[in-house]
Amino acid sequence: MTRFYPLEDRQLLAVDCVIFGFDNQDLKLLLIRRNMEPASGMWSIMGGFPRHDESLDNAAVRVLKQLTGLVDVYLEQLYAYGNVERDPGERVVSVAYYALIRIEDYDKHLVREHDAHWSRISDIPELVFDHRVMVDKALRRLRRKARIQPIGFELLPDTFTLPQLQALYEAIYQKELDKRNFRKKILSMGLLDKLEEKDKTSSKKGAWLYRFNPEKYQEALANGFYFSVDV
Amino acid sequence: MTRFYPLEDRQLLAVDCVIFGFDNQDLKLLLIRRNMEPASGMWSIMGGFPRHDESLDNAAVRVLKQLTGLVDVYLEQLYAYGNVERDPGERVVSVAYYALIRIEDYDKHLVREHDAHWSRISDIPELVFDHRVMVDKALRRLRRKARIQPIGFELLPDTFTLPQLQALYEAIYQKELDKRNFRKKILSMGLLDKLEEKDKTSSKKGAWLYRFNPEKYQEALANGFYFSVDV
DNA sequence: CGCCTAAAGTGTATGTTTAACACTTAAACA
DNA sequence: TGTTTAAGTGTTAAACATACACTTTAGGCG
Numbered sequence: 001m002t003r004f005y006p007l008e009d010r011q012l013l014a015v016d017c018v019i020f021g022f023d024n025q026d027l028k029l030l031l032i033r034r035n036m037e038p039a040s041g042m043w044s045i046m047g048g049f050p051r052h053d054e055s056l057d058n059a060a061v062r063v064l065k066q067l068t069g070l071v072d073v074y075l076e077q078l079y080a081y082g083n084v085e086r087d088p089g090e091r092v093v094s095v096a097y098y099a100l101i102r103i104e105d106y107d108k109h110l111v112r113e114h115d116a117h118w119s120r121i122s123d124i125p126e127l128v129f130d131h132r133v134m135v136d137k138a139l140r141r142l143r144r145k146a147r148i149q150p151i152g153f154e155l156l157p158d159t160f161t162l163p164q165l166q167a168l169y170e171a172i173y174q175k176e177l178d179k180r181n182f183r184k185k186i187l188s189m190g191l192l193d194k195l196e197e198k199d200k201t202s203s204k205k206g207a208w209l210y211r212f213n214p215e216k217y218q219e220a221l222a223n224g225f226y227f228s229v230d231v
Numbered sequence: 232m233t234r235f236y237p238l239e240d241r242q243l244l245a246v247d248c249v250i251f252g253f254d255n256q257d258l259k260l261l262l263i264r265r266n267m268e269p270a271s272g273m274w275s276i277m278g279g280f281p282r283h284d285e286s287l288d289n290a291a292v293r294v295l296k297q298l299t300g301l302v303d304v305y306l307e308q309l310y311a312y313g314n315v316e317r318d319p320g321e322r323v324v325s326v327a328y329y330a331l332i333r334i335e336d337y338d339k340h341l342v343r344e345h346d347a348h349w350s351r352i353s354d355i356p357e358l359v360f361d362h363r364v365m366v367d368k369a370l371r372r373l374r375r376k377a378r379i380q381p382i383g384f385e386l387l388p389d390t391f392t393l394p395q396l397q398a399l400y401e402a403i404y405q406k407e408l409d410k411r412n413f414r415k416k417i418l419s420m421g422l423l424d425k426l427e428e429k430d431k432t433s434s435k436k437g438a439w440l441y442r443f444n445p446e447k448y449q450e451a452l453a454n455g456f457y458f459s460v461d462v
Numbered sequence: 463c464g465c466c467t468a469a470a471g472t473g474t475a476t477g478t479t480t481a482a483c484a485c486t487t488a489a490a491c492a
Numbered sequence: 493t494g495t496t497t498a499a500g501t502g503t504t505a506a507a508c509a510t511a512c513a514c515t516t517t518a519g520g521c522g
Contacts (some may be wrong), residue, residue: 059313208470
């Protein structure tokens, strides 16, 4: 192969992945105990090194799968962190991603192996390097996007109730919402299919189950519709 | 120095910079003729390689300065492009930035040296590699942000008229706006200082000059204000 | 078996924001 | 002094966001 670019200019590149989950109460973050120097033993988000023959996106998918066993989940690039001193061991440029997963789906085995745990976002321990900056950026991104794109559903099971959906938005925005206005707005978008089944785990009366319908969303988009939730 | 990470995993890293300007008519893009293999001679956005001892942001600032002579302009990271095949010469991860500059301020000498020219965004030639993808993403970002943050002013001279400002928004969104509604909205935010001077370059009557006041914006922000222009 | 409890579900009125729309004013120049 | 050209100005109707309280359901328990 012809080499066009200077050899000496190669840099160390990493990907790091902020992983969000929702346990029907709180928005949570999956953190691991770092098992690599420097800063071994500290809390950290999951990371890895992209191989020469894989894209950044692929590396992020691989990292996420390593920790959770999950593929085909919502995963989006966040930002590239390139301060010289961000990793005290050595200059490493890190491309951060964030993922939204259904919290009951992850592989408990793998998580235990990595000494990982779920942390409430209101209660995040000290993190290694600039990982806290990444997490804060991921949260801001999630908060911006969840208003205007139907990504919240990625954090819920396939079927869910309206009170569950509302609790999710309340957890994301740390803000109580009006039940009537919330339901009105969500249902008026016409993106949910109502099932003929109730979930009774959180009340005697039970709440109707719904399912997000991506086809309806795509069709609405094509007709100039904009998703929007007021928070 | 102790080395913590594997040596063989280093990658080639670049920064590329989408540069926007506004000539009171059209939103424009500063493109160069690439003078490096592969694809020498093709249109391209300006790029460079971050040094080991400089941050990504710094590298982007340096690249922008190299082409325009400008420092202290609006510059924001866009996205990290990491497909394996994006550069046919060799695997290069590129972190793209975009800049908003005042089009009369750039260094004509430097631009000539780089064989660069301004292209209307409605009339962009074929670009090298994935640069068109970067440009499109920069445009979407600009369009999203210019609605909700006062970054449009970065493309205008220090003092400007309301018709000029409106023409800028019309160029960004490729959409005609209602003069009365636009002026009402802009002025109601109370972020502009009206000067006692008119600009007569585009009409006999002349249009009053205004200046964006960043202090007023900061104060408003602190009081819960949100910038917003309807387009 | 009926009463209590706890969460689910429902509608209206008011205020705010957006969108649509046409004429007057100013000043240069013929 | 009339003509031309862009700058500047308000009002109305519709859509949307916000605030707010009672009824329904069904399980559990006395």
